[in-house]
Amino acid sequence: QTFEEVPAPETSPQPVDQLGSPVKGPSLSGAERKEMAEGKLEVFLSRLTQLLKEGGAFNPDRDIPVVQFQPPDKLKEVLPLELGPTPSSDEALLSLCQDVIKYSVKTSHHHFHNQLYSGTDPYGLAGAWLTEALNTNQHTFEVSPVFTLVEDAMLKHILKFVGYEDGDGIFSPGGSMSNMYGMVLARYRFMPKTKTKGIFQLPPLVVFVSEESHYSIMKGAHWLGIGTDNVIKVLTDSAGRMIPDELSRSIDMIVAEGKVPFLVVATAGSTVLGAFDPLDQLADICERLNIWLHVDVCMLGGISDVIKKVFTYPKRFEQFYTFCFRSDSLSWNPHKMLGAPLQCSAFLVKEKGLLHQCNSASATYLFQQDKFYDISYDTGDKSIQCGRKVDAFKLWLMWKARGDTGLERLVDNTMECARYLRDQIVNRPGFRLVVPEVQCTNVCFWYIPPALWGEEESEEWWNKVHTVAPKIKERLVRSGTLMIGYQPLAHKHLKNFFRAVSACHPPPTTADMDHTLTEIERHGKDLFT
Numbered sequence: 001q002t003f004e005e006v007p008a009p010e011t012s013p014q015p016v017d018q019l020g021s022p023v024k025g026p027s028l029s030g031a032e033r034k035e036m037a038e039g040k041l042e043v044f045l046s047r048l049t050q051l052l053k054e055g056g057a058f059n060p061d062r063d064i065p066v067v068q069f070q071p072p073d074k075l076k077e078v079l080p081l082e083l084g085p086t087p088s089s090d091e092a093l094l095s096l097c098q099d100v101i102k103y104s105v106k107t108s109h110h111h112f113h114n115q116l117y118s119g120t121d122p123y124g125l126a127g128a129w130l131t132e133a134l135n136t137n138q139h140t141f142e143v144s145p146v147f148t149l150v151e152d153a154m155l156k157h158i159l160k161f162v163g164y165e166d167g168d169g170i171f172s173p174g175g176s177m178s179n180m181y182g183m184v185l186a187r188y189r190f191m192p193k194t195k196t197k198g199i200f201q202l203p204p205l206v207v208f209v210s211e212e213s214h215y216s217i218m219k220g221a222h223w224l225g226i227g228t229d230n231v232i233k234v235l236t237d238s239a240g241r242m243i244p245d246e247l248s249r250s251i252d253m254i255v256a257e258g259k260v261p262f263l264v265v266a267t268a269g270s271t272v273l274g275a276f277d278p279l280d281q282l283a284d285i286c287e288r289l290n291i292w293l294h295v296d297v298c299m300l301g302g303i304s305d306v307i308k309k310v311f312t313y314p315k316r317f318e319q320f321y322t323f324c325f326r327s328d329s330l331s332w333n334p335h336k337m338l339g340a341p342l343q344c345s346a347f348l349v350k351e352k353g354l355l356h357q358c359n360s361a362s363a364t365y366l367f368q369q370d371k372f373y374d375i376s377y378d379t380g381d382k383s384i385q386c387g388r389k390v391d392a393f394k395l396w397l398m399w400k401a402r403g404d405t406g407l408e409r410l411v412d413n414t415m416e417c418a419r420y421l422r423d424q425i426v427n428r429p430g431f432r433l434v435v436p437e438v439q440c441t442n443v444c445f446w447y448i449p450p451a452l453w454g455e456e457e458s459e460e461w462w463n464k465v466h467t468v469a470p471k472i473k474e475r476l477v478r479s480g481t482l483m484i485g486y487q488p489l490a491h492k493h494l495k496n497f498f499r500a501v502s503a504c505h506p507p508p509t510t511a512d513m514d515h516t517l518t519e520i521e522r523h524g525k526d527l528f529t
Contacts, residue, residue: 044090048097055101058122059506060109062515065480067105075103105483108505110512111519114483116271116299118503121339123401127394128341138171138388139380140366141373148377151392157399158332159348163325168355169348170382171391175298176216178331178347179265181384183207183220185329185349186263186292188358195358199225204259206230208250210242210277211491212270214296230259233491239435240275242266248285263292266327269299272487272499274440283326295324298333298345299440325350337414337441338407339505340395355382410504414441418502421513428517429453430525434497441502446495447472447520451528466495468527475523482519 056064070078079099088096106112108119120128136144138151155169172178187194191202199205205226209217211233221231232254235246251261264286266277279295286293324330329349334340349355360381367381380388399407418441425431425445430453434444447468455461469486476482485499500516502508 040090044094047094051094051098051101055098056106056109057101057104058108059119060106062110064106064109066109066111066483067477067480068103069477069480070103078103109483110506110508111482111515113500113502113516114485116333116336116501116503117339117342118501119339119505120341121398121402121505124340124344124394124398127397130397131390131393134390136390137380138390138392139378139383139386141375141377142371144390147390147393148379150396151379151390152377154392154396154399155346155348158346162330162348164330164348164350166352167348167350168352168382169346170355170379171388172345172347172383173385173389173391174343174345175214175296175331175333176219177384178298178333178345179214179216179294179296180220180223181347181355182265182292182294182329182331182349183217183224183226183263184384185354185358186294187224187226189292189328189351189354190260190262192357202260204230205263206232206254206259206261207263207265208232208234208247208261209265210234210240210267210270210275211236212240212242212273212275213265213267214271214298217265217296236275239437239439240270240273242277242282244278244281244285247282251285251289251291261289261291263294266293266295268295268297269440269442271299272442272489273435273444274299274438274442275435276439280323280326283323287326292329293327295327295330298331299336299442334395334398337411337503338395338398339410339503340398343389344391344395346392359384410507413507414502414504417441417508417510417513418443420510421500421502421516424513424517430521431517434494443500443502444497445500446497447524449524449527449529462495464528468524469496469498471527472520472524476519479523482516484516484520 052058080096105114107115107117112118131147136147138144138147141148151171155171159165159167159169170181172181187199187205190205194202207217207221207226207230209231213233218228218231220226221228232250234242234250236242247264254261264282266279266282268276268279270276283293285291327350329347331345331347333345335342335344362381363386366386367375367378369375371378380386402410418438421443422433422438425433425443430448430450432446432448434446446465448465449468452461452464466488473484473486476484485501486496487499488494488496498520500513502513
């Protein structure tokens, strides 16, 4: 058998470098091509870093806008979003990146109080850059040797502070997923056969949360087949804290219906009011009835034992840390108050080994049992994910740089500024607190325009107040001078109010708190006139 010679193409494909640009000169050696590509890449990244600096992405001046808002249709006109077959030049790409920076929200701005997160710790950002450049996966020691040890060290440090001395944990993609870990482990501990047999033969399982709990519990109930109707929202007091007697009453009611209570989710720093549930009393109930107690601590930044002293105002913070060890699992987001780059979320569990028992699938192409090193460091089978980003390193680098005492000072300053803002609201005409006690760094308040002063606070009056925050928010965003959130709380019959959140980065000042109130007043004092 013979084979015909295949004719060579008239032109050979032109070689390209690692950025996809044509490499001129087919006679270039591999070493020369590598040198050219790396040099070009370094120039591109260096110029991009300069654009980030000039555009205010790192530490913007207070006089530049928090955001240069454009509506979606206008933004689509400004940005060339379409993709096609023709590659773009580096200059075109850098111009595009410049526009992306220009029209993005500057979360590192001193006047960004819109979310529970804000700017990033510079050391955390450095850690994020490093892990992105190395681009590895946090599942086995063989592909992530250093980062596996870092995650182990970071988790042990946190576990010690919450009293889970022989516990376990994992970094997950956000607090919602961490809360879902708690739900899955609670169900597995209650009925291990659900892993293999499912929930079809079980009576309805019920989760108990406070009215102020995060909506991720509802989503988790949907994803896990528990059903959102089986998430019971327990009444809270005027400050947003779960009422223990109401929890007991709700459990009794569910048992009488033939359903099975298996999980209570306590909140330590609720999303809107910053409320802290009475953990010690809830633990009494859960221990008596053998119900898993998970604590959502996602909002808080200072979880270390050293930072406890910061939480002497109010004492509830200190009591929370005193009784935290009585819970079964806990979720915590360092990417919120503490300023670790998004995303950075830890799930902690008191019982060692339970994570692996519950989640392992024993994929033989990853988790071979006859490897040449200690396979206990192949931690990926504890996770619901296969591909998992390296999230622990950026927190570890922050902690290494600042130590417990440095983090304590950051949290201390943030709490002091929140209390200062609360005091200014109390003494400033036209402002009114929603909750008199500031339990965390959330400060919730109404602004009442002068045209409404002295009027009867009827339903019609409150309906007018309900429109104030949205109108002022639009003016603030369009001017770029301040970003602050607002919301109603229908279950407490509270009309729209502002929620100012302070975080550790950039470190807030009392002048920043004054600016918040001044800008709200400036953009709202003419309403209803």
